[in-house]
Every structure is written in structure tokens, then in C-alpha cells.
Amino acid sequence: MTIPEPYRLFFYLFSTMAFVGLNAAYLVWVERKGAARFQRRPGPTEVGPAGLLQPIADALKLLSKQVLVPPEADRTLFRLAPVMVMAPALMCLATLPYSERLGARDLNLGLVLVFAFGSINVMAVMLGGWASRNKYAIISAARIVSQNVAYEIPMLLTVITMLMITGTMNLREIVEQQAGGFWGGFWNWNICKLTANPLMPVTFVIFFICMLAETNRAPFDMAEAESELVAGAFTEYAGMGFGVFFMAEYANILVGCSLATILFFGGWQSPIGMLPSGHLWFLVKLYALIFTVVWVRWTFPRTQFYRLLNLSWKLLIPLALFILVLTSAMLKLF
Amino acid sequence: MKRALLELLSGFGSLLTGMRITLQQFFKPPVTVHYPHESLKMPARYRGHILLVRDPATGKSVCIACKSCEKACPSDCIVVEGIKREGDKRKSVTDFKLDFTRCSLCGSCVEVCPVDALEFSKAYNLASTSKEAFYQIDLVKRVEARDP
Numbered sequence: 001m002t003i004p005e006p007y008r009l010f011f012y013l014f015s016t017m018a019f020v021g022l023n024a025a026y027l028v029w030v031e032r033k034g035a036a037r038f039q040r041r042p043g044p045t046e047v048g049p050a051g052l053l054q055p056i057a058d059a060l061k062l063l064s065k066q067v068l069v070p071p072e073a074d075r076t077l078f079r080l081a082p083v084m085v086m087a088p089a090l091m092c093l094a095t096l097p098y099s100e101r102l103g104a105r106d107l108n109l110g111l112v113l114v115f116a117f118g119s120i121n122v123m124a125v126m127l128g129g130w131a132s133r134n135k136y137a138i139i140s141a142a143r144i145v146s147q148n149v150a151y152e153i154p155m156l157l158t159v160i161t162m163l164m165i166t167g168t169m170n171l172r173e174i175v176e177q178q179a180g181g182f183w184g185g186f187w188n189w190n191i192c193k194l195t196a197n198p199l200m201p202v203t204f205v206i207f208f209i210c211m212l213a214e215t216n217r218a219p220f221d222m223a224e225a226e227s228e229l230v231a232g233a234f235t236e237y238a239g240m241g242f243g244v245f246f247m248a249e250y251a252n253i254l255v256g257c258s259l260a261t262i263l264f265f266g267g268w269q270s271p272i273g274m275l276p277s278g279h280l281w282f283l284v285k286l287y288a289l290i291f292t293v294v295w296v297r298w299t300f301p302r303t304q305f306y307r308l309l310n311l312s313w314k315l316l317i318p319l320a321l322f323i324l325v326l327t328s329a330m331l332k333l334f
Numbered sequence: 335m336k337r338a339l340l341e342l343l344s345g346f347g348s349l350l351t352g353m354r355i356t357l358q359q360f361f362k363p364p365v366t367v368h369y370p371h372e373s374l375k376m377p378a379r380y381r382g383h384i385l386l387v388r389d390p391a392t393g394k395s396v397c398i399a400c401k402s403c404e405k406a407c408p409s410d411c412i413v414v415e416g417i418k419r420e421g422d423k424r425k426s427v428t429d430f431k432l433d434f435t436r437c438s439l440c441g442s443c444v445e446v447c448p449v450d451a452l453e454f455s456k457a458y459n460l461a462s463t464s465k466e467a468f469y470q471i472d473l474v475k476r477v478e479a480r481d482p
């Protein structure tokens with residue numbers, strides 16, 4: 001079924017926004033419940049059954065608060081930053097294929113677009129921190145820039161590795177390459193393609209670590225290190241300004257995990273060829289990865305800043321380069 | 335080079351160990367008490383504010399109004415009055431006021447009581463909107479109102 005063009009645009013705009021909104025709201029719930037379970041607590045229980053209405057209550061609270069702009073702040077940039085952090089995440093979702101036929105736009109350069117918009121996010125947080133005119137916010141902005149510069153490199157190196165294997169930047173085609181027909185299954189997924197590169201699982205781990213760092217998730221949440229920087233770049237934001245930053249964090253996790261699903265775990269392909277593939281498999285893989293992100297957050301303490309940079313420059317970049325060289329050699333030889 | 339790689343492997347292994355441990359905790363039941371809905375039973379030696387012991391036979395206090403507790407109290411927060419009723423061998427208490435705003439829960443009154451008429455309550459989540467609720471706690475009224 002193909003919807004005629006202008007309606008198609010509105011339909012996808014609406015559903016992408018709804019998808020991001022629902023996910024951002026309920027991933028906060030998942031995060032809080034997950035945190036509680038990892039720490040052997042019950043978590044939110046009071047608002048609705050099992051605290052399921054908690055995100056709605058939180059959203060109402062944030063929406064009803066006054067949007068304050070500090071008097072010394074740069075008003076325009078201050079108000080622009082939350083929009084700039086949310087918009088790229090929404091744009092990235094337009095390229096993602098959820099199943100063979102479900103996806104907003106089938107772009108030939110989907111992968112490039114995701115990374116192009118993904119890096120705007122960093123600039124937006126930097127602008128927000130800078131415009132706040134708050135020392136914690138500025139320190140946080142400086143940190144986030146150096147952190148993202150450091151982690152963009154190994155991430156893109158792993159993506160180049162994947163590109164050399166797949167030979168296309170179209171996300172739908174990347175997933176279709178990982179199909180195996182009736183007798184196929186998870187061994188057709190890129191993460192198991194050891195013939196292309198025997199270090200494929202390592203490539204995924206590098207990608208995953210960089211994804212955590214790019215989305216500023218613990219243990220790399222240097223930008224929002226509560227114990228040192230109050231709330232980092234978000235210190236001066238009140239009400240929904242903060243709420244949008246918060247939503248954008250989860251939207252970025254959503255994009256990152258979707259991308260990992262597409263690049264490494266075969267997107268909508270079912271793990272056993274005999275079972276039908278479809279968008280449900282995509283969601284299962286996506287939420288399994290998101291659960292892992294929550295799991296990582298509540299397992300590891302925050303790293304120190306120099307360790308974070310050391311990890312990237314001394315370990316991930318050389319390793320990613322080595323994998324890149326190895327993959328190109330393997331592709332040439334076999 | 336070799337050492338660095340080994341360090342990398344062992345470091346990654348330790349990360350996985352950490353994740354395994356947290357996942358094990360994830361599937362275990364919560365250990366916290368869901369407070370407003372359920373609360374812990376206080377241990378036997380918990381010291382709340384004092385209460386008069388109820389005599390199960392008469393339903394009244396066994397206090398003989400000797401005022402030892404009043405004298406023993408370092409914070410002067412106990413006031414005891416008693417009368418000798420006709421036919422009784424001993425005095426009986428008519429008025430026992432506790433000023434809980436000054437009580438330090440030292441327990442001297444409980445120790446000094448010759449007839450063991452005082453005990454600690456187990457009440458720990460006391461709250462009130464007025465000072466009067468803790469300023470003059472009428473323990474005689476309490477002992478008569480208590481469940482047998």
C-alpha cells in the first residue's frame with residue numbers, strides 16, 4: 001500500500017513524532033524500573049498500575065512549569081538549543097526501515113544522513129551550554145565537544161568497515177543483504193559474518209561503546225555529571241526546555257540502537273529463517289539493545305574524563321583502524 | 335603489545351563479570367520495604383516514647399504514683415499525680431503527663447520504676463500538625479484506651 005505523496009509526508013511526520021514521543025516517555029519508565037530492579041527496589045509504583053502513568057505525570061509537571069531564561073543568557077541560542085537537539089533525532093528516524101515496506105524515506109545515503117544529523121546534536125548541546133552563561137554548563141559544553149570528537153572517529157571507522165562489507169549506504173538494502181531465505185537465520189546477520197572480518201563482534205562492541213559515548217549515556221555521561229557539574233549543559237533549563245533535552249537523549253538512544261540493529265543484527269530479519277520476518281523482530285532487537293544500554297548504565301560507574309579520552313584515542317581508534325585494514329585485506333583476498 | 339592486549343581482554347572480561355552480576359540482581363525480588371504500604375516491625379528493644387503498662391486484670395495502670403520516674407527524669411518531662419483510694423493498699427495514678435518534646439528517650443524512668451509500670455512503645459512514625467500532640471501526652475488516658 002502506498003499513500004499518495006502529501007498525505008504520506010504528514011502520515012510519516014505524525015507517526016515518527018508519535019513513535020519518538022511514546023518511546024521517550026516510556027523509555028524513561030523503563031530506565032527507572034530497570035534502575036530499580038538492578039538495585040533491588042520496586043521502582044515507580046504509585047501512578048497507575050506498576051507506575052505506568054508516571055511518564056504522563058512527569059510530562060504534565062514539566063509542561064506546567066514556567067520556562068525561565070536566565071537574564072544574562074543569550075536568549076535566542078538558549079531557546080534554539082532544545083529544538084536543535086530534538087530535530088536531528090527526528091530526522092534520523094526518517095531514514096530507518098522498520099520492515100521491508102515500513103519506513104519514511106528510502107534514501108540511498110541513509111547512513112550518511114544519520115551521521116550527518118547525529119553530529120548536530122552535539123553542537124546543539126554545546127550551544128545550550130554556552131548560551132546558559134553558567135560555568136557548569138560551559139564546562140559541560142567543552143567536555144561534550146571533545147568527547148564527541150573523540151568518539152565520532154572510531155564510530156565512523158566501524159561504519160566504514162560495515163560499508164565496505166555491505167557496499168551500500170541504503171539502510172533497507174543493508175538489511176536485505178542479511179536475509180538468508182528459508183534456511184537462513186541469525187548466522188546471516190552482519191555480526192556473524194566472520195568470513196568478511198573475523199573480528200565482527202569486536203566491531204559491534206566498538207560501535208556500541210561509541211554509541212553510548214555519542215548519546216552521552218553512563219558510563220560516559222561526562223556532559224551531565226551530576227556530582228560534578230549539577231546537570232551540565234542542562235543546568236539552567238527549566239520546565240519543558242529540560243524535558244526536550246531529556247526526550248532527545250532517549251530519541252538518540254533509539255536512533256543509535258536502531259542503527260546497531262540494522263547494521264549488525266539484521267534489522268527486521270527473524271533469527272530463524274523459518275519464522276516470518278517483520279517489524280516485530282526489529283522492535284524486539286531494538287528494545288533488547290536499549291535494555292542493554294540501561295543495563296550498562298546501572299552496572300558501571302562514570303569514568304574519569306581523561307580515561308574516556310584515553311579509551312578512544314589509545315584503544316578504540318587503533319583497534320577500529322586495525323579492523324578496517326583487516327576487513328579490506330579480507331575483502332580483497334576472498 | 336602483548337601485555338596491552340592481555341590487559342584489554344582481562345578488562346573486557348571484568349566488564350562482562352560486572353554485567354553478569356547486575357543481571358543476576360535484576361531477576362531477584364526487591365529487598366526494600368514499600369514504606370507507606372508496609373513497614374518494618376520494630377525490634378523488641380526499640381525505644382519509642384514511654385507508655386504505662388496496663389494491668390490485664392483491672393484494665394488500669396499498675397503505677398503507684400511513687401514519683402520515682404519524675405525524679406529520675408533528667409529532662410523533667412514527666413509529671414505524675416496520684417491519690418490513695420478507699421480500700422486500696424497503695425496509691426494509684428490519676429495523672430501522668432509526658433512532655434515528649436523534651437524527652438531524650440534515655441529510659442531512666444523505665445529502669446527506676448519499682449513496679450515495672452512503664453514500658454517503651456514501638457511507635458516510630460509519629461507525626462502531627464500541632465505541638466500539643468507531643469507536648470502533654472496523657473498516658474493515663476492512653477492506658478485506658480489501649481487494647482487489652
